[in-house]
Amino acid sequence: MDSGCTDPDSDLEEFDFTTPLSLEEAIWLMDELMYREVQYSKLVAWHQGYPLSQTLFTSVYVERLLWPEPKTLSDAKFHRDVSGTQADASILTVILEPFCLALIKCCDLVLAMISEQHYYEEEDFATQIFNRPLLSRIPPQEILSNLDSARSRLPKLGLKLPLHDALKARLDVRYFLLNILQNCSTGASTDTISIEEITSLINFVEKTSGLGRSISADAFTLKMQRRLASSVPPRPMIVTQKEAAFVFFKQLVTDATRAFEVLKITCSVDLLVAYQSFMAQDPQPSVYVRALLQSFLTLQDNILGRFTLRQFITQDLQLMVLPNSMLLTEATGTSPALNGEQIQALAQFDYFINRLGPSYLNLFRTFCLNRSRVRRNLCHAALEWDRIQAEAEELDSVVQSSFGEQPQMYSDADEPTFSYSLSSWVYHYKLMQLRGIVQMGFQLSVYAPHEYSSMYWYLSYLSSTHLSHLERISFFVSVDQQKSKGQHEKMQKTLHQLYRHFTWLKATEALAKALHRVLVVVQRHGHLVQPRPSYSSDHLRYELRMRPFQHLSIPEPLPPDVAQQACSLQELSDSTVLEQALLLNQTAKKAWEEVLKENWNSQAVSAGNISATNTSSGAEDQGMAPVVAREWTKEVRNSIKACIGTSIAISALIKGLQGEDVSKGIRGMRISIPQVGDRDRWHPAWAVPKVLS
Template sequence: ADEGNPFLESGRENALLSKNDPPAPTYCWKDITKEFREATRELELGELVHDDMFTLFEAMSAIEMMDPKMDAGMMCNFGNKKVMNFDQAVSAGALKIADLSPAEHIGIIDSTLACLVTWLEGHSLAQTVFTNLYLHKPHQVEDKVMKAFSICVLKMVDMIKNFVTKAAVFEEEDFQPVVYGFKLAWDVTEVRAAGMMKEIEDELSKKVKATRAKLGEELDSTQLACHEEAVAVYSRIKFCRFFQQALIVFNKKGSDGVEEVERLLQQCLEVLPVLRRTIALGVQPDPNAEGTNRADYPTVMGFEPLVNQRLLPPTFPRYTKIKPREDTMEYLEALIGRLRHVCRIVDCSSFHSAIDFLGEFSKTWPCVLSRSVVQLLYLPCPGKVLGNLTMVDVLKESVRAFIRPPVLSQRGNNALGNHPHARELVDAFLNHCVRPFTSMVHISGHNRARQRDKLTHLLEELAVLQDEADRLDTVLHSISLKMESSLPHQPQQQLACFTTWVLHHVLRTMIRYLLSGFELELYSAHEYGYIYWYLYEFLYGWMISALSRADAFLMEQEARAEQQRTGRPVKKGKRRKKPCPHSREIFISQAYQNLCGGYYKTLAGFTLDGKLRRPCPEFDKEKVRYEHRFAPFNSILTPPPVQYGQYKEMTDPFKYQPPPTPEDMYLAACKCFQNARMLLDNVPDLSSELTSVMKVAKTNFVVVKLLLSGHKKDSAILPEFDFSQHKNFPIIRI
């Protein structure tokens, strides 16, 4: 059987070679097919043989050929269907450009909205929206409804693309802005496109009125179906017009048009139930369509999934699955809800409240469009906030509200504030603050995974500001001391006011960085101990100290102002009646500190009990992991980074005599969880997140109390950490 096989003939032709020619290599080929098949029988289904020459690098670079999920070109290899563009489809009679039925209108509109939503989820326009042939040449479409709708969609694509690119808070996995040379109806203005939709809407409204039942008349099934189809088409045109007009107002008026936008979006929400209810009235994808992609792409008239295949890059493109119509309606409802919510950013009068708003909104993992819109509402152009405020003025108000430095005091007889050199120094410092604090706003607009990397760079910028703030406070303090002797009223000394303000934002950023690791599932369970320890012992402790210092400074200024107004010192009893400005934030920070302490002490108890799985020390070094987790903090001067040796020394249980038992740690953890719950009880108007934190603290208190009583002490089952209630603080399961 092997006769004539060139690979099994070992050098038979060597004798014919000239003596001057180099000797040909001698092969000793052996057929191992039988042995190979016998050896593979020992492997389980899905099991692979690991070869030393095939490393992780090669595995990550490997592409499975002819798998449609990885090889997008495979979509071309099934069936004999010819791919046609707009003109070819019209000539072949496969694409109607006039007299479309209501069912065709409904099906094409729904499929186009599904493609639009899929584009917003990060896929390319060539594989989503532009698979609709009507969008390629909308002016050649004679059907009025389809022509107006096609132009409206193109204008919406153009506006959305401009929003996202201008806000610049997207990454390659979020959004694909490339339009592949398509003209997005540039010869039609946005207002004219909306006018065309309004004209069609008015015509359809007349049709709806003409088909509905007259007073005392009953419609038969055919008439009722005709009326339902008319309502369905009318509602879709109405929805698209409202949505397009909302985008136009966002684009033209910004924060000044929020009320009008909310009205338009509310009208969109009112129409959506009709769209959802009438999905079945539209033409549906053909289940017998050629190719294997019929479930992933619309196959109704007007859609050609492969029409733009040549526009895609030569590399393997992302596999695109168009969202189902029912899911599209849910997505649109959620999108409109998000857009209505971001309008509230205009009510954030202070920088601190705006950062809190953006941070809370980011935790919901919003889409790229809503993230971009909220950025443009708050920062419509560089250095401007909400359209009419400068960033410097906003930051000045932020410092004034946080600690009210004497140099920024608006009270009378402010000698330090009137000092020209002092004012010049403060203005220069605040100008330097604009870039990092603008970055702080932008970071909240990126997706959650990218935020963590960007927080590292933000910490480096804030470290520079810390040094500048320290120098500024020193100079202002020296100026105030020189002014003491020459003024009848002794000016209040400037003591670390700007330093404390910057420190507060540094600590917020550090805490945010560490907690993001839990949400992104970056930490292993055996790492939780030193993460929560760092938060408990240092970051939240420093945060409480900074807030308390600002509180004391503000209260002292209130007392000083009262004394100057009345001419006599204020009694301490009276001074205490006024609520502390930062009391709410202090209580919340103390609650989080105790919560982190509860986790750390519970994990220490698990370690002493041998109930925490750790990696083999031969293949894993805790020091390397620790230094990697806290590496971004090395650029910060205050608080100073805690080195691994210091951590080990501070957490060594054997430095105490006698060393603590697991029960001792569980008892201490119980107290921490109980304190966290009690502190949150003192906070009025708990947010949904703080309510979740309180539930976590209560549940963990009960669980650790069970551990303290010896419950499941001898169980071999390891504890689990359930993050379903809160993304950063898990419920402990035993």
């Protein structure tokens, strides 16, 4: 275990740093270090989990700069025992040394950013640095200045043009990358950084990688692991392929720069959409970019660097359920004279906001995790929000009595009821998370194909429940609008926001119902057959799938027999089920088209202050958040494609059902469900069956 990956008689010879280094060898070393750096930076996105001991720390050059630990930049030298005049003209000190220092500092900034945010050790990122601090004592600006000095000295060396340009491009890429990471660490804007320029440089580096020539000595060796402080056995070296390395670098630069788009968002509702859309990119942004987005929630001790937690939550409450409430006017300093009971109610409201704050921010952080963890965390958060809803109901009762709210007759209820605005808002977010749990089950291939019909039925059940809840909220907002004077604009904003949610949910509900009916007919004719292992049963499988929902107060968990009866559609014939599926699919397509007419943002995207939320959104706002707008539009368009695919499948099934030989019609068809990532899988959450005669 302690012998390393070398022969027992193998000695650990000191590398001779006085050996002259050719330009071709310098290019090769810079590229090899970059490939290993990419492995370190990108291991979260691909769940590889390789630590530094298998990548950068196998380099004798990196080890030379890091040990003994340098206290200042002047200590971080390859030639620590050689005078400056002897080493000044060396390619090693002029080019490779500043490059390596900048590379190490990049890793230090990456590590610092990720360590401060939510991540999963080993699963997401390996933070072990083996008692080799990554130049953490040296400010990034000193290393940038050192690297800039190397860039200015390069033309004075009189190198041949191809080699000169290749070395300059590598120094430029390293300079820009370190500059981006430094800006990210401070929350400074990256608007002045040109993505196109950096991408062009990276492409040139890739093009000139063939100029490099491998060094004869052991520049990278597993023997370096013997010097590291570690309690684990030696592991083999890992090197990323050249093509993958350059693709990752371009994505990292683009995502890290584009992430600053979210700082222009002025509405909490839009910010959640932006986080979800940004993380929906394929491939998913790296762990560093996901940590960067999390850091914006505490930027300068404020959300997005501008909003306090109270402002952020009350803004959401005002937009969703309380467009005109004395609970929120107190925060703006415009509240009228209050009695003692109302002051006490406001104090309880403040306490509720403080209790709610961490859970509310964690909802945004959750979408910055890897996709498997997003679903798992949503399952845990659902129970937490269920408890918050109970607290909100108690606060609603206090507010009703303190502010004299009058109950209203709603729907076909026998008795008038109160609005319960706070608990309604919490319930809205809880239902949204429950729906996300089910849909991510399809995206992550959690469910077996024979379970798709039942899970789409449950998705439609959750969507219907959510739609009914939004109708209730809209009713009480409309009643309040009739009583309020001079608040018409605020009321209309709330009603429009509810309409946006309603349209999305209607599209989701209709498409889920359509796919449920299609899959029911398919299963009736012998396709997607459920296996019958001796260790499993329908009851156990239902209990497994409903586990995230079983302990919720509302929506109440359904008994297995009730769910089975509702899901099976036993009382309906195949033709009736397919006719319903056709109508529902048409409804879904129209609803998605209606969603597409709206922008992704309900409020204007601006770099201004909180008052900017009073402006209306426009098509020009999408230009200020192109990645979010692109991914949001892509998701909606792919949902429309799923509707078209469902329509084709329904038409094929109807033809098979109406054929002369009914027994061989649908049963004789070839039916398959494309896997996630397949070109025929229009949307990862919509598993549309492919029907071939």
